[in-house]
Amino acid sequence: MKVLFTFPGQGAQVPGMLQQLPDLPAVQHTLEEASSTLARDVLQLDGARELQSTVAVQLCLLIAGVASARLLSEQAGPPDMVAGLSIGAFAAAVTAGVLSFHDALLLVEQRALLMQQAYPTGYGMSAVSGLNEEQLEARLQPLRHAGLPVYIANLNAEQQLVVAGSTTALQHLEQNIQASGNGHCRRLAISVPSHCPLLNEAAECLRQRFSSLTLHAPRCAFLSTNQARMLWQTDQLQDDLAHNMSRQVHWHAATRLAYERGIRLVIEMRPGNTLTRLARPVFLDGEALAMADTRLDTVITLIQRVAKAG
Numbered sequence: 001m002k003v004l005f006t007f008p009g010q011g012a013q014v015p016g017m018l019q020q021l022p023d024l025p026a027v028q029h030t031l032e033e034a035s036s037t038l039a040r041d042v043l044q045l046d047g048a049r050e051l052q053s054t055v056a057v058q059l060c061l062l063i064a065g066v067a068s069a070r071l072l073s074e075q076a077g078p079p080d081m082v083a084g085l086s087i088g089a090f091a092a093a094v095t096a097g098v099l100s101f102h103d104a105l106l107l108v109e110q111r112a113l114l115m116q117q118a119y120p121t122g123y124g125m126s127a128v129s130g131l132n133e134e135q136l137e138a139r140l141q142p143l144r145h146a147g148l149p150v151y152i153a154n155l156n157a158e159q160q161l162v163v164a165g166s167t168t169a170l171q172h173l174e175q176n177i178q179a180s181g182n183g184h185c186r187r188l189a190i191s192v193p194s195h196c197p198l199l200n201e202a203a204e205c206l207r208q209r210f211s212s213l214t215l216h217a218p219r220c221a222f223l224s225t226n227q228a229r230m231l232w233q234t235d236q237l238q239d240d241l242a243h244n245m246s247r248q249v250h251w252h253a254a255t256r257l258a259y260e261r262g263i264r265l266v267i268e269m270r271p272g273n274t275l276t277r278l279a280r281p282v283f284l285d286g287e288a289l290a291m292a293d294t295r296l297d298t299v300i301t302l303i304q305r306v307a308k309a310g
Contacts, residue, residue, distance in 0.1 A: 001310070002263045002264065003079045006088070007069075007084035007268075008084075008271070009061070009084070010188075012273075013271065015051060017271040020270075022296060026075075027067045027070075034063045034101070038105060042060075052191075053116070054116040058087045058109075059109060061091070062104060062108045064091075066101055070095075076307075079095070083222075083223035083224075083254055083258065089225065091269065093222065097216055099215060099241075107206070107209060114202040114206055115192045115202055118198075119191075124188065124191055124192070126170045127160070127162050128160075128185050129184050130159055131159060131177070136161055137152060140152065140163065148166055149165045149169060150164070150165030151193075155253070156252060162188070165196070200246045203243045209242075210238045218231075221261070224240045225251050263286070264283065265287050265306045266287070266289070268288075272290060272292065273290035
């Protein structure tokens, strides 16, 4: 049996998410390192007002994810596999040794700025349930033909999808689904249209930033949730991280691959729990839990038990 650490993306943020981290040395070291790299007190980034900024949200998710993974790795052992949704991929890359935490912080700050500057207002994302990919795409095509940009961004489960686009397009989609009585649509706490062609240009700008950095082969399996495959080569990892903001997320396919590769314990890093709910139907004979909802000693015991079982 093997252990997978998952790292949540935007929408998982909550006020106080950094200050709610366990007061333990691995966490404190991570917070201090982040503050030193960014030349500001990162504990000032997680207030309700501050989290209205895409930059603050992405930095907080990166820091919380890395701190959580460092804590578990120190006290229970490292994971066999890592996977992150959107910004979570950067925390996964740090945990796998692909990127230094220092480089990841600066990359994520730049990534968030590029996304925020590309679409400062008037765009976002919505979660859609009760429709499959084909049914949802049939609702989106007329909107695009009418000049309203909107795309399927995340395939989280067979009938749990996320769309990205203009606010007007998302409003029309919600009205359409509500009127049909089939499915449900709700806006997410995300102010940029991630995982669609609208961010192609921003992704290319971020790719250029990678040219000055050194990436390393992962020390554990790195599961790309955009491609639903394992990546081991540094050129593949660079491409995946740079462009993950503009590529579809295939979360359901990725978790099924993890199951096929022997994963039976899935632990979601703070502050999220949505990825845990999505994983449970796939890991019926395993276990999926979120650090945010589970006692730390329980998580540590489960990891140690899996390690002993081999």
